[in-house]
Amino acid sequence: MNIFFFYLNQFVNHLPRARLFQLLTALPLIIVGSFLEVFSLALVVPFLTSISSEEIIISNSSLNSFISWLNISTNDEIIIILGILFVSAVILSGVTRLYIIWFSNLLSANIGHDMSIQAYENTLKKPFIEHKLSNSGDVIAAIITHIHITVLVINSLLTAASSFFTVLAVGIGLAIINPIETSIIAVTLFLSYLLITRIFNKRVEYYGNIIAENKNKKIKLIQESLGGIRDVLMNNRFKDYVESYNILDYQERNLLAKLTFLNRTPRVLVEIIFISILIIAGLIIAVVFQEKQLLIPTLGLFALASQKLLPNTQNIFNAWVTVRSSKVQIDETLKLLNQPAYSNFNALSSHQNLVFQDCIEFNCVSYQYPNNPHESLADINLKIYRGDKIGIIGTTGSGKSTFIDLLIALLEPSKGSIMIDGQILAGEISRQWQSLISHVPQEIFLFNKSLAENISLSKIYDYEKIRDAAEKSLITSLLEDCLGENVHKTLTERGSNLSGGQKQRIGIARAIYQNKPILILDEATSALDLYTEESILTALRESSVKLTIIMISHNLRTLEMCDKIIWLEDSKLVGYSDSKVILSKYKEKIAKFRSFNKTS
Structure with missing residues (x-):
């Protein structure tokens, strides 16, 4: 009883x-x-x-x-x-x-x-x-x-x-x-x-x-x-x-x-x-x-x-x-x-205090996942200024994705702090910061809704903005030819009838439609051919001088389009400098690695 x-x-x-x-x-x-x-x-x-x-x-x-x-x-x-x-x-x-x-x-x-x-x-x-x-x-x-x-x-x-x-x-x-x-x-x-x-x-x-x-x-x-x-x-x-x-x-x-x-x-x-x-x-x-x-x-x-x-x-x-x-x-x-209610997810206040005007600053930032004895990122110190076009390189497991998750406030540092224009990235500031970011992951999740709704993430949308986003992400043909200009046609579950490249371009179109000051591309162009990738990135660079772009990529020609490169190895920051300087060192390392594999 x-x-x-x-x-x-x-x-x-x-x-x-x-x-x-x-x-x-x-x-x-x-x-x-x-x-x-x-x-x-x-x-x-x-x-x-x-x-x-x-x-x-x-x-x-x-x-x-x-x-x-x-x-x-x-x-x-x-x-x-x-x-x-x-x-x-x-x-x-x-x-x-x-x-x-x-x-x-x-x-x-x-x-x-x-x-x-x-x-x-x-x-x-x-x-x-x-x-x-x-x-x-x-x-x-x-x-x-x-x-x-x-x-x-x-x-x-x-x-x-x-x-x-x-x-x-x-x-x-x-x-x-x-x-x-x-x-x-x-x-x-x-x-x-x-x-x-x-x-x-x-x-x-x-x-x-x-x-x-x-x-x-x-x-x-x-x-x-x-x-x-x-x-x-x-x-x-x-x-x-x-x-x-x-x-x-x-x-x-x-x-x-x-x-x-x-x-x-x-x-x-x-x-x-x-x-x-x-x-x-x-x-x-x-x-x-x-x-x-x-x-x-x-x-x-x-x-x-x-x-x-x-x-x-x-x-x-x-x-x-x-x-x-x-x-x-x-x-x-x-x-x-009985799960605790997290105050970070309360509705944003009508008065938006945070406006990205200067820089993002990592101060001695480290992160360690629960039940993991090793740090995924250790003692990261760097600054990213408004309007910078930043590339991120590193081998698998070097901490690239963890860096992005910290940057977009999905994770909180185990040590150190992240500052946005001098304000610590925590609490309400984290929510306001996230509202300024468009994030495009490698695997794009598509909803069982129309193409227009997948781009706008809303039932109410501006069709002219959708056409503009489609043009810049090179999916105008998908918008018009593949769907017979019927933007209301529902996509199949997770876009199963679309190629990987088409899905990624829809993800980029989604980010362009949102028109936010910071764009994160987490290997978001990996399924695109070189010409399409360069065309889209050029369009993004030229769309706004003030747009801050941070992208993870393994394509060296794409990384050459960046102003600076963040190089991560073994959870540490190996280098952060002009793209030409970093890439020259990175290419030497890749050459040595290939040479070692051939002789071993």
Whole structure:
């Protein structure tokens, strides 16, 4: 039972005030519904008694006063009046129960929506380093699957709360009418479910954990197979992936079947016990006490009570099974909800303080990734002035990408500081700085939207600006010929029908459209032929003298177009000077390296 209250407390802490008010509103509604169930149940005894024995009705002083007040003279009138009251109570109770079910489902759906939005927003706002170190399959599973399961848990908890009050109210009503049989039934029900929960406890949790684990593995497997579909097709690896999926899916479906069986088993067992007790009680009343006139009302009362008690008791058990089998999903959901809110991602203030006018300065900057004993960048000192055209060179693993991530404030230095016009790059300044930068990575992510929307990153765009960006990035033919001038035509997922060079030019067009003062090209022209690359870079240089361009490239002819070169080796700054000076030294190193490879 502790686990119910623990998760209930966790969920309540994440509810907005409006949703908490709705939850509190549901409580009196549930209590009213429970007492209406008791009221309908209380009317079954006099109704059945009036049918079976007129003498018992007449001998009952309370009923006699009620009959006299209504001025009823015949037994038929008594039966009709009690029947009308009984049916009215059943209808009112049923309508109330339907409303509670509708309200509970709507409330749990709204709570799920609140949690889903909060979890998604918290995930997007995580620091870049956490995104870099996390597995996208786990994140997708948490946001899509785990939150869905958590909503089902919340729904089952609300249903269990309603069922608890119903069972409690019905139990109290039965105890007043027939305390002995009620006590026997109550103790039997309690001990039966207690024993069943003790037997099923570890198995339910184990099944739930394996099911959650297999769902995550299936998502990762689908991502891998579809993401690497070229290798799957070329290397004929269908069988490997299908076989792996088959094993995971079969185990998951099999355990779901077992979990469903465990969930439904108690209802059948308890029904057998309950009906057996009811028949034994009837035999005792009829044979031992020789009170056959009480047989129909008593059996009718407990038969109707069983229709109230058994489903609601099972609902409570269902909630227990759902919670125990969904612990992994609930914990992952709470982990997403409990992520700290990072103030860096608050909306930019309307008054933009930062305007890049002078220089970017790295002061003794070092960076070390978590759980990595070595620094990716060590003691970097340099200045980049407004309007500079800077190239970055270095071997793989020399720290080029880390330098860019620090420059665009996705990472914060482990040591030292980065200054923008004399202001430390941190907090609100980081957000303002990022709003001044257009970043074009090597792998361009294309959305399943129109070409115009992929360039503008918005549904509302300036078509003339799009044409200008397309001309400078040499994708006018793509804009007009390939798509028949239909800029509204939706691109395929991730631009699968486009070449690598076309994707990179769309990325560059996107940066040109944004028209920001700083342009970062992170190997953004690697898929272009030399003529296209030089044409685009020349257009960018000539577009504005004040435009600051910083680019990573392995093309020496492209780097010759830069004013200065940053040379990184083994996480350190080897050189930062005029492009001709740096490239001459770099070419010598490349020549020596090639010569060494030929002789070795």
